[in-house]
Amino acid sequence: MPNAHEAGIFKRQRRRILLAAILLVLPFAVDGILGRGWLRIVDFAMLYIMLALGLNIVVGYAGLLDLGYIAFFAVGAYCYALSASPHLALAFPQLFPDGVHLSFLIVLPAAALLAGGMGVLLGAPTLKLRGDYLAIVTLGFGEIIRIFMNNLNAPVNLTNGPQGISRIDPISIAGLSLNATQRIFGITLPSVHLYFYLFLCFAGLVVFVSQRLEKSRIGRAWMAIREDEIAASAMGINTRNLKLLAFAMGAASGGISGTLFAGFQGFVSPESFSLMESVMVLCMVVLGGMGHIYGVILGGLLLALLPELLRHSVLPMQQALFGKTIIDPESLRMLLFGIALILVMLYRPAGLWPSRVRRRELSSDERPDETA
Amino acid sequence: MEIFLQQIINGLVQGSVYALVALGYTMVYGILGLINFAHGEVVMMGAMVSLSALSLMAGLPPLVSLPLSLLLAVAFCMLLGYGIERIAYRPLRHAPRLAPLITAIGVSIVLQNLAMLIWGRDYHSFPQLFANHAHRMAGAIINDIQLAIVVAAFLMMAGLMLVVHRTRLGRAMRAVAENQHAAQLMGVDVNRVVSVTFMMGSALAAVAGVMVSANYGLAHYYMGFLLGLKAFTAAVLGGIGNLRGAMLGGLLLGLIESLGAGYIGDITGGFMGSQYQDVFAFLVLIAVLIFRPSGLLGERLAERA
Numbered sequence: 001m002p003n004a005h006e007a008g009i010f011k012r013q014r015r016r017i018l019l020a021a022i023l024l025v026l027p028f029a030v031d032g033i034l035g036r037g038w039l040r041i042v043d044f045a046m047l048y049i050m051l052a053l054g055l056n057i058v059v060g061y062a063g064l065l066d067l068g069y070i071a072f073f074a075v076g077a078y079c080y081a082l083s084a085s086p087h088l089a090l091a092f093p094q095l096f097p098d099g100v101h102l103s104f105l106i107v108l109p110a111a112a113l114l115a116g117g118m119g120v121l122l123g124a125p126t127l128k129l130r131g132d133y134l135a136i137v138t139l140g141f142g143e144i145i146r147i148f149m150n151n152l153n154a155p156v157n158l159t160n161g162p163q164g165i166s167r168i169d170p171i172s173i174a175g176l177s178l179n180a181t182q183r184i185f186g187i188t189l190p191s192v193h194l195y196f197y198l199f200l201c202f203a204g205l206v207v208f209v210s211q212r213l214e215k216s217r218i219g220r221a222w223m224a225i226r227e228d229e230i231a232a233s234a235m236g237i238n239t240r241n242l243k244l245l246a247f248a249m250g251a252a253s254g255g256i257s258g259t260l261f262a263g264f265q266g267f268v269s270p271e272s273f274s275l276m277e278s279v280m281v282l283c284m285v286v287l288g289g290m291g292h293i294y295g296v297i298l299g300g301l302l303l304a305l306l307p308e309l310l311r312h313s314v315l316p317m318q319q320a321l322f323g324k325t326i327i328d329p330e331s332l333r334m335l336l337f338g339i340a341l342i343l344v345m346l347y348r349p350a351g352l353w354p355s356r357v358r359r360r361e362l363s364s365d366e367r368p369d370e371t372a
Numbered sequence: 373m374e375i376f377l378q379q380i381i382n383g384l385v386q387g388s389v390y391a392l393v394a395l396g397y398t399m400v401y402g403i404l405g406l407i408n409f410a411h412g413e414v415v416m417m418g419a420m421v422s423l424s425a426l427s428l429m430a431g432l433p434p435l436v437s438l439p440l441s442l443l444l445a446v447a448f449c450m451l452l453g454y455g456i457e458r459i460a461y462r463p464l465r466h467a468p469r470l471a472p473l474i475t476a477i478g479v480s481i482v483l484q485n486l487a488m489l490i491w492g493r494d495y496h497s498f499p500q501l502f503a504n505h506a507h508r509m510a511g512a513i514i515n516d517i518q519l520a521i522v523v524a525a526f527l528m529m530a531g532l533m534l535v536v537h538r539t540r541l542g543r544a545m546r547a548v549a550e551n552q553h554a555a556q557l558m559g560v561d562v563n564r565v566v567s568v569t570f571m572m573g574s575a576l577a578a579v580a581g582v583m584v585s586a587n588y589g590l591a592h593y594y595m596g597f598l599l600g601l602k603a604f605t606a607a608v609l610g611g612i613g614n615l616r617g618a619m620l621g622g623l624l625l626g627l628i629e630s631l632g633a634g635y636i637g638d639i640t641g642g643f644m645g646s647q648y649q650d651v652f653a654f655l656v657l658i659a660v661l662i663f664r665p666s667g668l669l670g671e672r673l674a675e676r677a
Contacts, residue, residue, distance in 0.1 A: 059470075065470070125658070125662045126658075126661075126662075128662075128665045129661060129665050130665070130666070131469070132401075132407060132608070132612065133608060133612075133661055133665060133666065133667070135407070136604065136605060136608045136657070136661075137657070137658050137661055139601075140605070140654030140655075140657055140658055141654075141658070143650060143651075143654055144650075144651050144654050144655070147647070147648065147650055147651050148651070150647075151644075151645075151647050151648065275601070279477055282470075282473075282474075283474055283477060286470045286471070286473070286474050287474060290468070290470065327489060328488070328489060331485040331486075331488040331489050332485075332489070334481055334484075334485045335481075335482055335485040335486060335489070337481060338477075338478045338479070338480075338481030338482035338485065339478070339482060340478075341474055341475065341477065341478030341481070342459070342460055342475045342478035342479060342482070345464065345467075345471050345472075345474045345475045345478070346460075346463050346464065346475065349464055349467030349468060349471040350467070350468055350471070
């Protein structure tokens with residue numbers, strides 16, 4: 001007869017196996033029921049979840065408000081775009097007559113390192129800044145990166161400016177191209193399915209790292225800094241190094257998802273890295289429940305899928321109700337999206353699925369961090 | 373030299389608009405400690421409403437229709453500001469710090485798309501009501517509209533300073549900014565003060581919106597975004613929460629931008645052109661914040677009070 005503790009472990013294990021099984025058949029279910037277009041949307045949602053989890057390290061754990069997070073996504077994406085496409089042949093025809101075509105497995109760690117380095121570069125001068133000042137500096141940083149990508153097509157054509165870089169090599173691992181239908185163990189896997197599993201692996205990795213970090217010494221130190229930086233440093237926490245580490249870890253995760261994005265989409269342009277995208281990722285983190293991994297995943301999933309759901313429902317609904325299109329569906333969809341953001345925050349200010357600690361803090365009447 | 377003077381004039385005009393909008397950000401921040409992300413959209417709404425009013429009153433003489441439409445835009449934006457605060461911010465006053473930021477973003481998305489539904493995606497041109505004379509000053513040119521913008525902006529800023537420092541209402545505002553609870557205990561109606569603050573900021577935003585669209589001759593549903601971003605930058609540059617800081621930051625940002633755009637090509641030997649104008653503004657901001665972490669005129673508060 002197993003005791004209560006063991007029973008709990010068994011139950012958790014059963015739940016984990018069930019979740020894994022669901023995730024494994026998910027692409028087939030989505031493809032079969034909703035169609036391939038929706039599976040592509042789910043793939044993008046996975047990328048957004050990775051981004052949101054990365055930002056969660058910076059904002060949720062360490063409490064550093066970052067409004068330029070998408071810049072690291074951009075760094076990762078351009079890293080892969082430049083090192084796995086014919087583009088550089090334009091700028092350096094002697095050096096790279098066919099462009100550069102490095103393997104995904106080489107570019108990925110390099111992009112993560114580069115993005116992490118950029119994170120430290122951004123973090124170092126801003127260590128002294130408080131909340132909202134930090135927000136505006138990170139916002140400025142994000143815009144600077146975007147403007148450079150928009151304009152670095154002259155005098156040397158590095159980024160191809162607003163047109164972006166196209167014909168990026170699809171991701172291929174060990175000679176297995178993810179852009180073609182493959183047969184593995186007798187199962188036919190179309191390209192979108194393959195990408196789904198790839199993204200699932202990386203999302204799982206980010207979740208795992210986040211979970212381990214949260215429970216580690218580092219994670220607890222981050223949360224101490226988030227709650228009260230002065231008290232944390234008085235307790236012997238090296239706030240400078242830990243804040244830099246938070247920036248670096250978050251940025252590296254953004255760089256990884258950027259690389260995956262470039263390989264999946266086959267095309268990158270500065271348009272994908274606007275301030276609105278940073279804001280969107282921040283919304284995912286806050287709306288889901290800052291600092292809570294499952295909450296953030298939920299937030300990312302919802303905010304990535306909701307606009308698409310609205311896109312597919314707004315037009316037919318109008319036609320069913322009035323027989324014609326009265327309101328421009330594109331703005332109506334964003335209008336409803338904005339209203340949803342407001343309503344969720346009004347009724348669940350701590351996010352849809354806050355962590356237990358956070359909920360406990362909020363339910364007490366005392367608000368210790370009321371600044372005068 | 374003439375180019376230099378011309379860039380200074382352009383910078384002053386742009387800077388006074390930034391300053392007016394920055395005041396709205398900084399007033400709200402000073403009182404609630406909240407970034408009112410939707411403020412830029414209020415500016416846009418002001419511009420759009422005044423344009424619609426002007427086109428409705430096309431038959432009237434411009435001396436009647438212009439002030440009337442301006443008034444209408446101001447009144448509309450004051451209502452809008454009041455409504456935004458009531459719906460999106462007041463219920464969240466004791467919520468976690470980032471919750472009102474998200475509702476602010478939501479309001480901003482809603483207003484932008486509402487404007488797109490009402491006024492469409494096109495650029496609207498601002499009617500030319502008066503002959504816009506150009507004046508030559510030591511080789512540089514300033515026209516009537518630009519002159520009016522600078523003068524009006526300075527008058528409004530002076531008026532705001534008078535209200536904040538010389539009236540009962542202003543004293544209440546400063547008290548709430550200093551310590552909300554203590555002010556409440558002294559009999560200040562905090563909710564009323566917050567509402568009035570939002571309305572004053574929105575009124576300034578409406579005027580700024582009309583100024584921008586008159587100066588460029590254009591209005592557009594998306595115009596609030598970048599303008600709001602720049603004005604917010606200006607407010608932070610000057611030290612957010614500080615009125616004089618917002619004015620100084622606005623004017624400085626305008627000057628930096630126009631001088632930067634004018635000379636960046638010479639400085640970098642043609643490598644970077646005026647398309648890097650925004651980079652320049654943000655770089656200066658970052659540099660200032662590294663050396664003065666709470667802005668130019670910001671108080672040196674302890675990291676956590």
